[in-house]
Amino acid sequence: MAIVAGVDFGTLSVRVSVVDSEKGMLASAVSEFPLHRRREDPEYATQSHDDHMRALAAATREAVRHAGIAGDKIEAIALDTTGSSVIPVGAGMVPLGEYYLWCDHRAKAEAAEITELAHRENLEAIEWCGGVYSTEWGFSKLLHWLRHNPGKRDQLASAFEHCDMVAATLCGVTDPSKVIRSVCAMGHKWMWHPDLGGLPPEKFLTQVDPLLAGVRAKLEGTYATSDKVAGHLSPFWAEKLGLRAGIPIPVGAFDAHWDAIGAGLQENDIVNVVGTSTCIIGISRQTQLISGVCGVVKGSVHPAYTGIEAGLSATGDIFDAIARRANTSVSELSQGLENYQAGSTGLLRLSWDNGDRTVLVNASLRGMTLGWNLQHTAQDELFAAIEGTAFHTRVILERMAEHGTVIERVINAGGIPQTNTVLNQVYANVLGRPVLVPSKKVTSLGSAIFAFLAAGTFPSIEEAQKHICPPHIVYQAQPEAQRVYDKLYPLYKRLYFDFGRPEAGTMFGDVLPTLIRVASEQANGGKEEPSELSSSSLEA
Numbered sequence: 001m002a003i004v005a006g007v008d009f010g011t012l013s014v015r016v017s018v019v020d021s022e023k024g025m026l027a028s029a030v031s032e033f034p035l036h037r038r039r040e041d042p043e044y045a046t047q048s049h050d051d052h053m054r055a056l057a058a059a060t061r062e063a064v065r066h067a068g069i070a071g072d073k074i075e076a077i078a079l080d081t082t083g084s085s086v087i088p089v090g091a092g093m094v095p096l097g098e099y100y101l102w103c104d105h106r107a108k109a110e111a112a113e114i115t116e117l118a119h120r121e122n123l124e125a126i127e128w129c130g131g132v133y134s135t136e137w138g139f140s141k142l143l144h145w146l147r148h149n150p151g152k153r154d155q156l157a158s159a160f161e162h163c164d165m166v167a168a169t170l171c172g173v174t175d176p177s178k179v180i181r182s183v184c185a186m187g188h189k190w191m192w193h194p195d196l197g198g199l200p201p202e203k204f205l206t207q208v209d210p211l212l213a214g215v216r217a218k219l220e221g222t223y224a225t226s227d228k229v230a231g232h233l234s235p236f237w238a239e240k241l242g243l244r245a246g247i248p249i250p251v252g253a254f255d256a257h258w259d260a261i262g263a264g265l266q267e268n269d270i271v272n273v274v275g276t277s278t279c280i281i282g283i284s285r286q287t288q289l290i291s292g293v294c295g296v297v298k299g300s301v302h303p304a305y306t307g308i309e310a311g312l313s314a315t316g317d318i319f320d321a322i323a324r325r326a327n328t329s330v331s332e333l334s335q336g337l338e339n340y341q342a343g344s345t346g347l348l349r350l351s352w353d354n355g356d357r358t359v360l361v362n363a364s365l366r367g368m369t370l371g372w373n374l375q376h377t378a379q380d381e382l383f384a385a386i387e388g389t390a391f392h393t394r395v396i397l398e399r400m401a402e403h404g405t406v407i408e409r410v411i412n413a414g415g416i417p418q419t420n421t422v423l424n425q426v427y428a429n430v431l432g433r434p435v436l437v438p439s440k441k442v443t444s445l446g447s448a449i450f451a452f453l454a455a456g457t458f459p460s461i462e463e464a465q466k467h468i469c470p471p472h473i474v475y476q477a478q479p480e481a482q483r484v485y486d487k488l489y490p491l492y493k494r495l496y497f498d499f500g501r502p503e504a505g506t507m508f509g510d511v512l513p514t515l516i517r518v519a520s521e522q523a524n525g526g527k528e529e530p531s532e533l534s535s536s537s538l539e540a
Helices: 049-067 108-120 124-129 138-148 162-171 183-189 202-208 235-241 255-262 316-325 378-402 421-431 445-455 461-468 479-500 511-523
Strands: 003-009 013-020 024-032 036-038 041-047 074-081 086-089 158-161 180-182 222-224 229-232 248-250 269-274 278-284 295-298 306-312 348-350 368-370 409-413 435-438 472-475
Touching: 003 049, 003 162, 003 255, 003 445, 013 049, 013 445, 024 049, 041 049, 049 074, 049 162, 049 235, 074 162, 074 255, 074 445, 086 138, 086 162, 108 124, 108 138, 108 202, 124 295, 138 158, 138 183, 138 202, 158 162, 158 180, 158 183, 162 180, 162 183, 162 229, 162 235, 162 248, 180 183, 183 222, 183 295, 183 306, 248 445, 255 269, 255 278, 255 306, 255 409, 255 445, 255 461, 269 378, 278 378, 306 378, 316 378, 348 378, 348 479, 368 479, 378 421, 378 479, 409 421, 421 435, 421 472, 421 479, 445 461, 479 511
Parallel strands: 003 074, 074 248, 180 222, 269 409, 409 435
Antiparallel strands: 003 013, 013 024, 036 041, 086 158, 229 248, 269 278, 278 306, 295 306, 348 368, 435 472
16 A cells, blocks of 8 residues: 655646545645736736745645645655746756746747748658647747846756756756756657657757757756656655655656546547646557647657647636626536537537637637527527537547547546536537546546656556546437537538638638737737747648
8 A cells, every 4th residue: 555645736726636545535635826917918927936836835735634644654746737837947946037837828929930940941840749839838938038038048047847847846956957857848848859859959949049049958958758756855845745755756747648647548548638728638659740739749648658639729718708708607607508409509619719729730710609699698609619629629539530540438537527517428429439537536646646656556557547547437429419410510620621721722711810910900009919820731
C-alpha cells in the first residue's frame, strides 16, 4: 500500500488529491488564486508564481487533513498545469514578471511572424504543430515579453512552462540550467522535436527577431518524459506543504494530458477533456503527421507512445456566455434540455467563439449560428451549441482517422461530462458510437498515477489505471437521433470549411476575419491590428 498526492493546476485554482493505492481517493482540496485581467486589454491574462505556490501549500495541507493521515505518509507528489503558461526568470530562478497564462492572447503579431517565416524557410517543426504557430504557445509569448520589457531583457536567464517551474521550485532548484523540462510542454508548445535537433535553430529564431538571440541556449538542458523524476521535495517546501522532505517529484505535464490518463486512456482511445475548452487527447504507437492537428509528440501523454493533441478553443466558455447573456446560469438553463430532440431547434451553431484550434488552426474566426427565428430562446441556442461542439469534434476525429489514427473508444472526461448527461448523449448520437464517461471525478487522478510510478508502487501506467481509475458509464448512440445528425453533419462540415478558410478561395472565407478586423480597427481609432495567420494549406 502507498499514499501519494496528485496536483492539478487549473486556470483559477489548484486541486490536490490524496490517493491510496488500495482504497483510491481519500480526500481532495481546492485553493483559488487570482487571474489578472485588464479592462483596456481583453487579451491580457497573467498570474503570480507566488500566488500559485501559496495556493498549492494551502490545498496540500487541507487535503492531507481531510484524508486523516500524517503528512509524512505521502510517498510522492506529482503535478500538472495549464499550458502554455510561461514565466521569464532571472538568476536564481527569480521571476521577472508574472506568467503569461495560456489564455493570454497578446502575442498575435509574434505568432504570425513565426508562422510566416517557418513556412518561408521550410521549417519542418511547424508541420508537427498543425502548420500554424499560436498566440497561446511559448515562443510567441516569450518574444512578446522581450519586446515589451526592454528594461528586463538583460536579466533574462531562461523561461519556463508552469509545470516545470513549479516542480523546480518544490525541488529547490536555483540554477535554470539544472531544471528538467517536460517533453509534453516543450514538444507541444515550443516546436521541440528530438528527431529535428530539439528546438528550432538559432538562425531561425534570430530571423524572427534579433531579440531571440541566445534564447535557444537558455532553453537547453535535460528534456524528459513523465516517467522520469524531476527531483525531490526540498526541506523548505516540505515544511510549507506539511509533507516529508526527499519524496520524489516526477517531471510534470499539461492538465488535459494527465486527465486523459486518469480517465483510463489506452491505445486506440480518444479522450475529449471537456471544460472551458476541449482538449482531444490520443496515443499511438506510430508517429505520423496529421494536418491541422496542433501536436504530435513522442512520449508527451504516455512515455511509451506518441501523444496526439487537438481540440476546441471554446466549449464550456460558449455555454457560460449563452447563459450570461440570458442573465442566468448554465445549470438553470440546462433544466429541460433532455426534452430536446436531435435537430429540433432548426439551428446550426459553429463553435468558433475563441477561434478554431483544430483543424483549421485559425484564430480569426468567431461563433456563428444559422437558422434563427423570432421565437428562439437562449435554451435553444445552448442545445444547438452542444450539438455544434459535437459536430466539430466529429470533424476532428475524421481528420485524425484519415491520417491513420485508430479510434476504438471515445471517452468524455473533464468537468462538464460528469454533470451534463445531455451533452454525452448528443456526442454519442453525433459521433455514431458509444461514449464512455468516468463514473467518478478524475481531475488530478492522472497526477496521482504518475506519483505512484515515481514512488515505485506500480510498474506501469496500465497497472496503476487498473487499480485507480473508476469504471465508465456508457452512452449508446440512439439510431433515430443518429440518422438525423447524419443528415445535418454534411451541412455543418460544408459551413465549417467554407467560412473557416479565408485563403482557400471559398465564397465566404473572408467574412468573419473582415468583421473581426473592422471591429478591432474601430476599437483602436482606425488603427490596423495584427492578426494570426491561418493555414491555407489544410484541405477538407
